[in-house]
Amino acid sequence: MNALREHAEQQYAEELSKLAKVDTKTRPPRWQLSPWAVATYLLGGKLDDGFVVSPKYIGNRRVIEIAIATLATDRALLLLGVPGTAKTWVAEHLAAAIAGDSTLLVQGTAGTSEESVRYGWNYARLLAEGPSRKALVASPLMRAMQEGKIARVEELTRIPADVQDSLITILSEKTLPIPELGEEVQAVKGFNVIATANNRDRGVNELSSALKRRFNTVVLPLPDSIEEEVSIVQQRVESLGRALELPAEPPALEEIRRIVTVFRELRSGATADGKTKVKSPTGTLSTAEAISVVNNGLSLAAHFGDGTMRAADVASGLIGAVVKDPIQDRVVWQEYLETVVKERDGWKDLYRACKNHD
Incomplete structure (x- = not known):
């Protein structure tokens, strides 16, 4: 079997x-x-x-x-x-x-x-x-x-x-x-x-x-720290990747950290440094959904890319996780994209990928 x-x-x-x-x-x-x-x-x-x-x-x-x-x-x-x-x-x-x-x-x-x-x-x-x-x-x-x-x-x-x-x-x-x-x-x-x-x-x-x-x-609470949540996502993604036999490289830790950061900031209503307030979407943006976004990105990278997960591979899953209500959540996402993602060092590729997806 x-x-x-x-x-x-x-x-x-x-x-x-x-x-x-x-x-x-x-x-x-x-x-x-x-x-x-x-x-x-x-x-x-x-x-x-x-x-x-x-x-x-x-x-x-x-x-x-x-x-x-x-x-x-x-x-x-x-x-x-x-x-x-x-x-x-x-x-x-x-x-x-x-x-x-x-x-x-x-x-x-x-x-x-x-x-x-x-x-x-x-x-x-x-x-x-x-x-x-x-x-x-x-x-x-x-x-x-x-x-x-x-x-x-x-x-x-x-x-x-x-x-x-x-x-x-x-x-x-x-x-x-x-x-x-x-x-x-x-x-x-x-x-x-x-x-x-x-x-x-x-x-x-x-x-x-x-x-x-x-x-x-x-x-059972949500993970206390970003390190804890990143560790959970990394472990589950590796386990699921083996089970599904995805022919892709394990995602870089920084790529997982970016997705988890987006989820945590939108959940909490503020950026990680506490300097910028953001609106929260209607969904829960749980750790399980972060795992799903990474796995979907790995599948895209494996079957329609070069096997290495990049921003373009996670954009659709990320937007799908955030935008549950096509009217209310889209406004929240667009505001977060322009005020946080666009301005953050090293995140330009994620910004472009999400804009192209829209």
């Missing part, structure tokens, strides 16, 4: 195996690794035998430690943050390190039904044989309960309120009633839930106070 994107436990199988071999610390029931080893897997580090574990998350160590400690209790974990702050990425890697399985996933949308959270039925079998365990179709959450694993719920606030509330009994009582059979599923030790939610648009549905109490909320 040559998957376009492997699950975390497949892609980083060697690291997880190495950590498991040297991990002598206490492991909670059914955890594949101890909390210390899970943190090392997420944050990176060098093992005693010299093996280097790559960082999956670059940022505040304490945030990750709190998330891991939460999952070692009976409290579920809610990862909250603006789009592009690696909520899904962190959730996947936590599940991979703790349970060795990141695939027990419920994707939240306005159309997510209660069956997706609880269980459904094989209707052909139900009609032929009547209600039975064989006719029941387990949801990812039910399977996680039965197997003592981590279930993931993406975009929790996009799920309708009545479906959200079906989680309350699961999280508080650790049971899932099946009234049609007069039975219940009791969660096996090791079971827990990681949910993600976007605090930018607050989703479609607010969480009820009863459901909020079942979660320990950890906010």
